[in-house]
Amino acid sequence: MKRFNITNEPINNQDVIDQVIHHNAGAVSVFIGTVREMTGDKQTKFLHYEAYVPMAEKQLQKIGEEILVKWPKAITAISHRIGTLQISDVAVTIAVSTPHRQDAFDASRYAIERIKEIVPIWKKEHYTDGEEWVGNQKGTEAYPAGHPEGVEK
């Protein structure tokens, strides 16, 4: 298994964790992103993720390199699933090991925030009352029409 991985298969969290455990690690922080049913008053039936796979894996690797610069002894592994996911399925698993716990917490948080900025992966929400491609979740990108494509408001 690759340390920075985009996969169509269900993610095995332990496989991701196993890639960062080593003899000088004193802490492993694991972030797991799962499919949420309710977003405000909208109910999700299921999600579809697509990715520009080769570039997405490169960008995940870049996040690992950025982490290594900020936290020099951190080892990172990230798997992101694509395809159709049901409620509570694991969409992304991030594991970071460091000698001490504070860095592991900080670095795993950094990784998920960066994924939402630079990794070419897109989520399509299939709601009970329609569907939409979700835009930038950090709210730093505007849509010219004021809402994502394919949704009439």
Next chain:
Amino acid sequence: MVHILLFAGLAQQAKTEKVTIDVNSPLSVEEIRGLLQNQVGPLKGIEHALVAVNEEYVELTDQVKDGDTVAFIPPVSGG
């Protein structure tokens, strides 16, 4: 020939994920974006898409040459 990749809402509007464009001389990313829409029609929101050439993010003024792969990357929503 320049290979163009479209994703998410852009692919949905264009009704295709791959477009090829013949180029005789190097063009800017912005010019490629114009030629693309001449071919497939206007793509709403493409001005907010990031652009990658050969899997690396670039600026609109960067050059695209024969054989390159240009990807238009709408606001990402992984995680």
